[in-house]
Every structure is written in structure tokens, then in C-alpha cells.
Amino acid sequence: MVKDAPEGAQYLVIADAIAAQIAADGPPSTRLPSERALAERFGCQRPTIREALQYLEGRGLIYRKDRSGWYVSPPRLDYDLNLAVPLAEIARLQDRELVTEVLEENPALQPPCREPATRFLALRRRSLDGQTVLIERLYMPNEYGQELAGADLTMSMSDLLRDELGVQITYERLTLNPTGMDPGLARLFSATAGTPVLEIERVRFSGDRLVSVDVEYWRPAAVRVTMNTHWERV
Structure with missing residues (x-):
């Protein structure tokens, strides 16, 4: 699915998949898998994963702790x-x-x-x-x-x-x-x-x-x- 996405749009496909998983079973403050683990799961490079995560951060779905990783955001x-x-x-x-x-x-x-x-x-x-x-x-x-x-x-x-x-x-x-x-x-x-x-x-x-x-x-x-x-x- 990710490999079939148009060039430059892979991160959006990955972001949608992560967002769907959060909606299904991601209670607030849950730590996401590491960028390396996500890259292996989706078969892509870490910069693509980082772009997807930053996109989700901009939408308010996740937040980042320095030296710790990415976490599911609580309700606003x-x-x-x-x-x-x-x-x-x-x-x-x-x-x-x-x-x-x-x-x-x-x-x-x-x-x-x-x-x-x-x-x-x-x-x-x-x-x-x-x-x-x-x-x-x-x-x-x-x-x-x-x-x-x-x-x-x-x-x-x-x-x-x-x-x-x-x-x-x-x-x-x-x-x-x-x-x-x-x-x-x-x-x-x-x-x-x-x-x-x-x-x-x-x-x-x-x-x-x-x-x-x-x-x-x-x-x-x-x-x-x-x-x-x-x-x-x-």
C-alpha cells in the first residue's frame, strides 16, 4: 500500500494508517513505536516516517518528548x-x-x-x-x-x-x-x-x-x- 502511493505522498498514507490505529486502540499518552520500528513496519526510510509523524503532530493527534519519543495526545x-x-x-x-x-x-x-x-x-x-x-x-x-x-x-x-x-x-x-x-x-x-x-x-x-x-x-x-x-x- 505504501509502495504503491505516488512519490511524495507516502508519508500521507503512513500518517492515515497511524491515525486509524490511534483512533482504534491508542489511549492518551500511549507511546508510539520508535521511528525505526515504524520504518520497518511500513517498509520505508526514517525521514518518511518522521514526515508522517510531524504531519500528525500538526493535526494535534500526537506530541513529541525530547529524547523519549512520540505519544498520543489527550483530548484538547x-x-x-x-x-x-x-x-x-x-x-x-x-x-x-x-x-x-x-x-x-x-x-x-x-x-x-x-x-x-x-x-x-x-x-x-x-x-x-x-x-x-x-x-x-x-x-x-x-x-x-x-x-x-x-x-x-x-x-x-x-x-x-x-x-x-x-x-x-x-x-x-x-x-x-x-x-x-x-x-x-x-x-x-x-x-x-x-x-x-x-x-x-x-x-x-x-x-x-x-x-x-x-x-x-x-x-x-x-x-x-x-x-x-x-x-x-x-
């Missing part, structure tokens, strides 16, 4: 950016388990925030059902940083602002930017530098006052982002 999390609800609650409503880990990182090595007069607060790794899906860099205005010393930084930012600072978020500005992982992010995702990642920057305000900046880096295959808009004539 439906992430409605209009909901003023903590991510943990969004996950719970979809029968998913979210775990948040605050990482010990040197603040001096973190990229500066695009908003002026802010300071780095924390780096967080968030996992769904055991898979790392999100890395977050949190920034706060300079005047807030000291007030949060010793606070539980695994909390949602909205709860943290309300409970620790008495600040209520009234609106936020969102910027979505598909990009590639830098070496630092790739290490935290157990991926390779340049792997696609979805950056979502949340700049939060209370009235006209900046209160926090949350830069989220999502594994694209892990999330389905939705947003409602209201049209107004200008």
Missing part, C-alpha cells in the same frame, strides 16, 4: 477566553485534572515583560492528566511584588489578586501569538527548541490600573481556544 481542553473562571475550574468541568507547579527559576534569566514598570513574579508549569500543557510567566507591577512574598502562587491570578491584595479585575487585554519554543521553554516542555507553541498574553486591569500580566505558552495540540466578539460600527 476547550478554553473559552471570555470566561472569567480559573483554569482549574475549566478543567474540572471537563473532567480533567489540572496540577500547577511553581518552578524555581532565576528571575534575572527571565525575559522582561512588555509592559513597563513590572517585575517577574513566578514561572509555573501546569499539567493536564499528567501531561505538561502550559508554561506561564507571571509579572506584577513593581509596587505589588513585595506584598505577595510568601503567597501561594499555585492559585489562580484572579483569586490571588482578590484574596491577597483586595484587587478586582475589571477587564483584560488578550494577545495571541503562535510562535516557537525558545530553548528554556523547550526544556520545560521536554521538547526541542523551535517546537510550535501558542502564546497568550493576558494584561489585566482594575479600572485603568495595570494589576498583572500573565504570559501563557500552550502546547497547541492540548487546547482549543474560543472567543466571542461583539461588532460595533466605528
Whole structure:
């Protein structure tokens, strides 16, 4: 079947076969056979297998761990950016388990925030059902940083602002930017530098006052982002 495919289309035939196998008996996070084993199974060269796997990765069916191999992706999390609800609650409503880990990182090595007069607060790794899906860099205005010393930084930012600072978020500005992982992010995702990642920057305000900046880096295959808009004539 693979050998009969037109030149340049072999990887698509292989990708369809792997996708069918995943649909039939590939529970989430199952490790796929090695590239060498797949090449032997389909009677082709490893570059053709790699092309097929990268195609499936682009469709969100599998993901790669550096030095470990390819794995079946869990279902995507439906992430409605209009909901003023903590991510943990969004996950719970979809029968998913979210775990948040605050990482010990040197603040001096973190990229500066695009908003002026802010300071780095924390780096967080968030996992769904055991898979790392999100890395977050949190920034706060300079005047807030000291007030949060010793606070539980695994909390949602909205709860943290309300409970620790008495600040209520009234609106936020969102910027979505598909990009590639830098070496630092790739290490935290157990991926390779340049792997696609979805950056979502949340700049939060209370009235006209900046209160926090949350830069989220999502594994694209892990999330389905939705947003409602209201049209107004200008």
C-alpha cells in the first residue's frame, strides 16, 4: 500500500494508517513505536516516517518528548477566553485534572515583560492528566511584588489578586501569538527548541490600573481556544 502511493505522498498514507490505529486502540499518552520500528513496519526510510509523524503532530493527534519519543495526545481542553473562571475550574468541568507547579527559576534569566514598570513574579508549569500543557510567566507591577512574598502562587491570578491584595479585575487585554519554543521553554516542555507553541498574553486591569500580566505558552495540540466578539460600527 505504501509502495504503491505516488512519490511524495507516502508519508500521507503512513500518517492515515497511524491515525486509524490511534483512533482504534491508542489511549492518551500511549507511546508510539520508535521511528525505526515504524520504518520497518511500513517498509520505508526514517525521514518518511518522521514526515508522517510531524504531519500528525500538526493535526494535534500526537506530541513529541525530547529524547523519549512520540505519544498520543489527550483530548484538547476547550478554553473559552471570555470566561472569567480559573483554569482549574475549566478543567474540572471537563473532567480533567489540572496540577500547577511553581518552578524555581532565576528571575534575572527571565525575559522582561512588555509592559513597563513590572517585575517577574513566578514561572509555573501546569499539567493536564499528567501531561505538561502550559508554561506561564507571571509579572506584577513593581509596587505589588513585595506584598505577595510568601503567597501561594499555585492559585489562580484572579483569586490571588482578590484574596491577597483586595484587587478586582475589571477587564483584560488578550494577545495571541503562535510562535516557537525558545530553548528554556523547550526544556520545560521536554521538547526541542523551535517546537510550535501558542502564546497568550493576558494584561489585566482594575479600572485603568495595570494589576498583572500573565504570559501563557500552550502546547497547541492540548487546547482549543474560543472567543466571542461583539461588532460595533466605528
